[in-house]
Amino acid sequence: MSFLQSLKNNVRQRSIHVCYVNVGSCNGCDIEILACLAPRYDIEQYGIYVHNNPREADILLITGAFCEQWEDKLADLWDKIPEPKAAVTIGNCPVSGCVFNRRGSFVDPPVSKHIPVTASIPGCPPRPTEILSTILSVASELFKDYEDK
Amino acid sequence: MFSIFCYLREFLRPEWWKKFLFVKTAPLVTPPHYRDFPVLTGNECSHELRCMMICPAPGAIEVLKNAEGKWEPVIYKGHCIRCGLCVEACPDNVLTSGDILSVNEKEKTYFLASYHLNVDDSICMRCGNCSVACPVNKEVDPQLAYTATSSSNEVIMRIKNSKLTIIHPEKCTGCKTCEEACPNHAITVARVLEGFQDED
Ligand code: SF4
Ligand code: SF4
Ligand code: SF4
Ligand code: SF4
Numbered sequence: 001m002s003f004l005q006s007l008k009n010n011v012r013q014r015s016i017h018v019c020y021v022n023v024g025s026c027n028g029c030d031i032e033i034l035a036c037l038a039p040r041y042d043i044e045q046y047g048i049y050v051h052n053n054p055r056e057a058d059i060l061l062i063t064g065a066f067c068e069q070w071e072d073k074l075a076d077l078w079d080k081i082p083e084p085k086a087a088v089t090i091g092n093c094p095v096s097g098c099v100f101n102r103r104g105s106f107v108d109p110p111v112s113k114h115i116p117v118t119a120s121i122p123g124c125p126p127r128p129t130e131i132l133s134t135i136l137s138v139a140s141e142l143f144k145d146y147e148d149k
Numbered sequence: 150m151f152s153i154f155c156y157l158r159e160f161l162r163p164e165w166w167k168k169f170l171f172v173k174t175a176p177l178v179t180p181p182h183y184r185d186f187p188v189l190t191g192n193e194c195s196h197e198l199r200c201m202m203i204c205p206a207p208g209a210i211e212v213l214k215n216a217e218g219k220w221e222p223v224i225y226k227g228h229c230i231r232c233g234l235c236v237e238a239c240p241d242n243v244l245t246s247g248d249i250l251s252v253n254e255k256e257k258t259y260f261l262a263s264y265h266l267n268v269d270d271s272i273c274m275r276c277g278n279c280s281v282a283c284p285v286n287k288e289v290d291p292q293l294a295y296t297a298t299s300s301s302n303e304v305i306m307r308i309k310n311s312k313l314t315i316i317h318p319e320k321c322t323g324c325k326t327c328e329e330a331c332p333n334h335a336i337t338v339a340r341v342l343e344g345f346q347d348e349d
Binding site: 045046092095096098099101102120122123124127129132133 | 172174175177178179183186205206207208225226227228229230231
C-alpha cells in the first residue's frame with residue numbers, strides 16, 4: 001500500500017461526517033444521538049462530526065419507523081450523499097416498526113426496503129456506546145482503500 | 150512577552166506532543182447494571198409462556214424448542230425493547246438481564262399469573278374438543294386421551310349435563326390449546342399477571 005493510501009485511510013477514519021434523519025420516531029433514539037454529542041460521550045473525540053447536510057455526509061443515521069410521507073423524500077436524500085456512503089439505522093423502529101407497527105398505523109418498516117442499509121443498531125433506544133461503536137466499525141470497513149473498490 | 154514564553158514552554162513539553170499526536174479515547178464501556186437484551190441463564194424452561202404473555206413488543210419473544218428438544222425462549226433483536234419484563238415474569242429465572250434478578254430477590258417482588266376461562270354458551274356447540282385437547286385434562290384423566298370421553302370430576306372442564314361445564318378453573322395453566330381447538334371460538338382464556346411484593 002502506498003504511503004498516500006495509508007495516509008488517506010488514516011485521515012478518513014478520523015473524519016466521519018454524519019447526517020441524521022428522523023423518519024417518524026418517538027424521539028427516544030434522537031435523544032440518544034444527542035447524548036452522543038454531549039460531553040459524556042463526546043462524539044468528536046472519535047473523529048465523528050455531525051453535519052446535518054447530506055451533501056457533506058459520509059454516514060446517514062436513520063431513526064424512526066418510516067412514515068408514508070418519507071416514501072419519495074428519503075431516497076432523494078440518499079442520492080444527495082456523495083460516495084463513499086453508508087446508511088446506519090438506529091433503534092428497533094427502522095428494523096421492525098417497534099411499538100408503532102400495529103394494525104391501522106401508517107408506517108412502512110423496514111427502512112432497508114427503501115434504501116440500502118449497511119448496519120442496524122437494535123434497541124429501544126440503543127445506548128450511545130452502541131451507536132458510537134457501530135459507526136466506528138462501519139466507517140473503518142467502508143473507507144479503507146476506497147479507491148481500490 | 151512573558152505569556153509568549155509560557156506558551157512556548159507549554160508546547161515544547163514532550164508530554165504535550167505525545168498527547169496531541171497519539172490521543173487515546175476512553176473505552177466504550179457498558180455498566181454491569183445495564184439491562185441489555187435478556188440472555189439465558191441455563192435454567193430449564195418449564196414452558197409456562199409468561200414471558201410471551203407479558204412482553205409488550207410485538208414479535209419480540211418466542212418460546213421454541215432448541216436443538217436438544219428443550220423449550221427455550223428466543224429473543225428477536227430489532228423487536229425487543231429491553232424492558233426486562235420477561236426476566237421478571239419468568240418463574241424459573243430462565244432469562245437474565247442486568248441486575249433485574251438480584252433486585253427482585255432483594256426487594257422480594259414477583260409476578261403471579263392467573264387464568265380465567267370463559268365460554269360463550271350461545272356459540273358453543275358442546276363438541277367437547279376443548280376438553281379433549283387440554284393437556285391438563287389428559288393428565289388428570291387418562292381415559293380422556295384414549296376414548297375422548299370423560300366422567301371424571303377432576304378435569305378442568307367437560308361436557309356435563311349437555312353443557313360445557315368448567316369444574317376446576319384453578320388447574321388451568323393458560324396454554325390456550327383449548328382456544329385453538331375450538332371450531333367456533335367459543336372458549337377464551339384470559340391470562341392475568343399481577344405484581345406482588347412480600348413485606349417483612
Ligand atoms: S426504537 Fe424505540 S426509542 Fe427508538 S424511535 Fe423507535 S420507539 Fe422510539
Ligand atoms: S425485554 Fe421486554 S420487549 Fe424484550 S422480550 Fe422481554 S418482555 Fe419482550
Ligand atoms: S388454557 Fe390450556 S390448560 Fe387451560 S383449559 Fe385451555 S387447554 Fe386446558
Ligand atoms: S370446543 Fe368450543 S364448541 Fe366445542 S365444547 Fe369446547 S367451547 Fe364448546
